[in-house]
Amino acid sequence: MSFSVVTKDELARIIAKKDCCRLAELAALVKMDGSIEISGNQRLGLSVVTESAGVARKILTLIKQFFDHNTQVIVRRKARLKKNNIYQVKVSSAPGIRDILVRLGMLDEDGQLSEKIKAGLITRTCCKKAYLRGAFLGGGSVNNPEGDYHLEIITNKEQHALDIAGVMRKFDLSAKVSTRKNWYVVYLKESEQIITCLNVMGAHTALLDFENARIYKDMRNQVNRLVNCETANLNKTVDAAVRQLECIKLIEGLVGLEKLPKSLRRTAELRLQNPEVSLRELGDLLEPKAGKSCVNHRMRKLEKIADALRAKRQY
Structure with a gap:
């Protein structure tokens, strides 16, 4: 019914x-x-x-x-x-x-x-x-x-x-x-x-049934929102890591990582060794450890170097 x-x-x-x-x-x-x-x-x-x-x-x-x-x-x-x-x-x-x-x-x-x-x-x-x-x-x-x-x-x-x-x-x-x-x-x-x-x-019994269904529905929607958010963040992290790897491999192939400053070289090497980890986790692997913003800043520098190399190669 x-x-x-x-x-x-x-x-x-x-x-x-x-x-x-x-x-x-x-x-x-x-x-x-x-x-x-x-x-x-x-x-x-x-x-x-x-x-x-x-x-x-x-x-x-x-x-x-x-x-x-x-x-x-x-x-x-x-x-x-x-x-x-x-x-x-x-x-x-x-x-x-x-x-x-x-x-x-x-x-x-x-x-x-x-x-x-x-x-x-x-x-x-x-x-x-x-x-x-x-x-x-x-x-x-x-x-x-x-x-x-x-x-x-x-x-x-x-x-x-x-x-x-x-x-x-x-x-x-x-x-x-x-x-x-x-x-x-x-x-x-x-x-x-x-x-x-x-x-x-x-209708007190119907009220309780309504409340139970509403709570379950709200909880399910909240879980779905969290899962979607986590999925979006994961996809974003994966896309960024793939882009970073492409840039590092380009630098490695054209000029070599040894030509980079020590901090950038070590960050690039760790990214190659750990392609799946987040920026925060990558920072924990550095000696000394670095925060997420610091690692992100280094990655942007590497991407700029790679962009410059692509432009030079096309030219």
Whole structure:
């Protein structure tokens, strides 16, 4: 299963202790995945559709807790692509259904469709957390932390997306809203922000898994950076040594190393004898020992002599 599915399974098993939080979470689920049905005699009904059995079970449990209405679950199988089950929780049209829709924020007090989150549902911090949990269960996803960091909640109402982002900001989450075709996407990109969001929603096991994967990923990236840096330095050292050897052999062949000053001659001889060592290691072999900068200075002198000999030969 994907990391997103595992996270939702964990959240679907959470049942809030307070009634206010349960109602806020149910309102979010209905707002995300619910639709109002109108029967032939103009009576209203409610239908909530989800692909998760755990989420469907949670919706059914919460509806039965708050509303004494005939409720049923219809299970059908997708005909296209992944042939997963689709769960439809239906609240039949009955007296009082309009009050339910108003209480959940689907309708305003005038009976008009409402895109906003009903203010009374999220007055407390605990209720805001529950609403985010319901919104994520209804239309959220989070990438596997081994890849790119990304958490999002998708809704088809712009105002609802802005309200969800506003709730996130109450927890210092810098949520942003973008459009994707006919959908509005509330998203987080930074790993620390996603970890905070998982904690707010109550997905503590997923949070730990995310942290472990992130630490492993960061460590692996750091090791790769170090290896790349060491490889680059090694290549640089090897290239320099090859160039130095070519210059020394040119001097040796044209004029002889014995014509060089003693310090340069000894440095050149040690380089010929130890083509693989670094400048620092080469300096340790000298008598008396010399530092890396001193050896580098001598090598530059040898290269200048070789360049002069090449120019003279070409001339």
